[in-house]
Amino acid sequence: MIETSRYISNTVQELQPSGIRRFFDLAANMEGVISLGVGEPDFVTSWNVREASILSLEQGFTSYTANAGLIELREEIGSYLSSRFSINYHPKHELFVTVGASQALDLALRAIINPGEEVIVPEPCFVAYGPLVTLSGGKPVPLATNVKSDFKLTVEQLEKSITPQTKALLLCSPSNPTGSVYSKEELQEIAAIVDKNDLLVISDEIYAELTYDDTFTSFASLEGMKDRTILISGFSKGFAMTGWRLGFVAAESKLLASMLKIHQYSMMCAPTMAQYAALEALRNGLEDVEAMKKSYRRRRNLFVESLNEMGLTCHHxxxxxxxxxxxxxxxxxxxxxxxxxxxxxxxxxxxGHVFGPSGEGFIRCSYASSLEHLQEALNRIQRFLKK
Structure with missing residues (x-):
């Protein structure tokens, strides 16, 4: 037999597997486990959305769509971003549909990064950010945040981290894993630094619909920031459509065209039946989004208050x-x-350490689970602490 490992690229060999998977694999082999680890809604995709996908299959819509996605879906996404977040994108030239927000992030990084260029990544952060920067040929520059700043990047940190090689800032609000949300004023301070240093911002807004206490502000909606922002979002979290693998990216036309070239060669287009489902979700699914949001708010309040009461200090x-x-x-x-x-x-x-070294000393718990399961999990955690 040949030694196949010598054929694997050095970059991939040095890449560490996702730290989350080990615990998922352990839990999968145990009975009676309550999982607070999975980052997905416990709601089933709304019936009208599923029905729209079924209808598209029955009508025989099983061929490729345009590389950028169904034009009617792009138009609907454009209307959604305009009405919901006050950003206007041209559906033909500044929007396209991706296979989840993860693909959009990968395309954005590969389209803008030259070998050795740096991307600033505030941590704790989603586990894929650093590895995707590395796979694009870039260098991730992690910036440790802490609970004193509500796990948010400060302008002082940002200014100190910028070098001649810095190309972009990767920002996520609301955040995975901390749930922190940047205010409009905080984003405006960051935007001033971005503009002064001629940077791009890749803004991961996949949780935009799940903001509970304040009005969500999209980075692209700030004055002068639309052309500097690659906005990434999708249907997985807010619309409970994780398994459909459907996202979208919005950006200035030249930036978008560069991403679309990679998409054309690597993916062709997003699944047709999932696009019809997303179209229905945008047209007739926002009431369901609001209902899910109210449920998550109740769960958050119960869960976070209970953690604090048992001595596991948790920011809001x-x-x-x-x-x-x-x-x-x-x-x-x-x-x-x-x-x-x-x-x-x-x-x-x-x-917490799987989200970056600054996550050490913390754990991530998803409260996207039934109140019954959350209460039982809290009872078990309290029993564990008493031991």
Whole structure:
């Protein structure tokens, strides 16, 4: 047999597997586990949305769409962004449909990064950010945030991190894993630094619909920032459509065209039946989004208040569906805490260090689960702490 590992690229060999997967795999082999680890809604996609997809199949709409997606879907996305977030994009030249927000992020990075260029990545952050920068040939520059700043990047940090090689800032609001949401004023301060240093911003807004206490502000909606922003979003979180794998990207026409070239060669187009589902979701699904949002708010309030009461200090997440409590009082590392909680009490959470070194001492808990399951998980966590 040949030694096949020598054929694998050095970049891929050095890439670490996702830290989340180990705990998912452990939990998958255990009975009676309550999982607070999965970052997806517990709601089923609305029936009218599923029905629209079924109807598209029955009508025989099974061929490719345009590379950029159905024009009627792009028009609907444009209307949605305009009415919901006060940003106007041309549906033919500044929008296209992707296979999830993850593909949009990959396309954005590959389209703009030259070898060795830097992308600033505030941490704790979604586990894919750094590896995707690396795979694009760039260099991720992690910036550690902390609970004192509500896990938000400060302008002082940003200014100090910029070098002649800096190309872009990767921003996520509401945040995975912390649930933090940047205010309009905070984004305006960041925008001034971005403009002064001639940077791009890749703005991951996949949780935009799940903002609970304040009005969500899209980075692209700020004065002068639309042409500097690659806006990434999709249907997975707000519309409970994770398995449909449908996202979209919005950007200035030349930036968008560069991403579309890669998309044409690597993916062709997003699944046709999923696009018809998304079309229905935008036209007739926003009431369901609001209902889910109200449910998540109730769950957040219960879960975060209970964590604080039992001594796991947790900041108040303004969006997404994650709590990010500190477990430092236990004297355990994040990994030790998560592993022992799973083995002893069958509750799956994600250790904070997988989201970057600044996540050590914390765990990520998804409250996108029924109130019954959340209450039982809280009982088990409290029992674990008493031991």
């Amino acid at each position: 997440p303004g969006g997404a569906f994650y709590a990010f409590p500190s477990i430092s009082a236990t004297g355990m590392t994040s990994e030790q805490f998560a592993e022992q909680l799973l083995l002893q009490e069958k509750v799956a959470v994600v250790p």
